[in-house]
Amino acid sequence: MAKILIAEDERDIRELISFTLTFAGHEIIQASNGAEAVDLAPKIMPDLIMMDVRMPRMTGYEACRAIKQMDSVKHIPVVFLSAKGQDDEVTDAMDAGAMDYITKPFSPTELTEKVASLLKKIGV
Numbered sequence: 378m379a380k381i382l383i384a385e386d387e388r389d390i391r392e393l394i395s396f397t398l399t400f401a402g403h404e405i406i407q408a409s410n411g412a413e414a415v416d417l418a419p420k421i422m423p424d425l426i427m428m429d430v431r432m433p434r435m436t437g438y439e440a441c442r443a444i445k446q447m448d449s450v451k452h453i454p455v456v457f458l459s460a461k462g463q464d465d466e467v468t469d470a471m472d473a474g475a476m477d478y479i480t481k482p483f484s485p486t487e488l489t490e491k492v493a494s495l496l497k498k499i500g501v
Contacts, residue, residue: 419447422450424453430466
């Protein structure tokens with residue numbers, strides 16, 4: 378199916394997302410912070426990048442902006458995963474270049490369906 382880069386600093390959450398999406402048939406590459414995601418993106422060329430907002434070394438917003446400045450990967454959609462769902466957070470995400478914003482907590486079924494919908498939208 379799709380190659381998805383997951384950037385999440387909380388190991389348990391990262392593992393749960395990875396397990397859920399791997400079970401749904403996707404290839405998952407994990408990053409533990411925003412800087413690692415920025416480094417990995419051009420190397421692995423994922424179909425979709427999903428990242429937390431609050432991470433060490435580089436926030437999700439900073440990482441998204443950095444990815445959108447790189448010609449080789451700026452076309453890759455970025456989706457934020459965050460427990461903070463206030464309007465200003467969502468606006469900041471979209472301003473950083475995100476395609477969508479998923480609020481935690483979410484069930485494995487909700488995540489799988491949302492990712493399938495997003496991938497269909499981008500033609501993957």
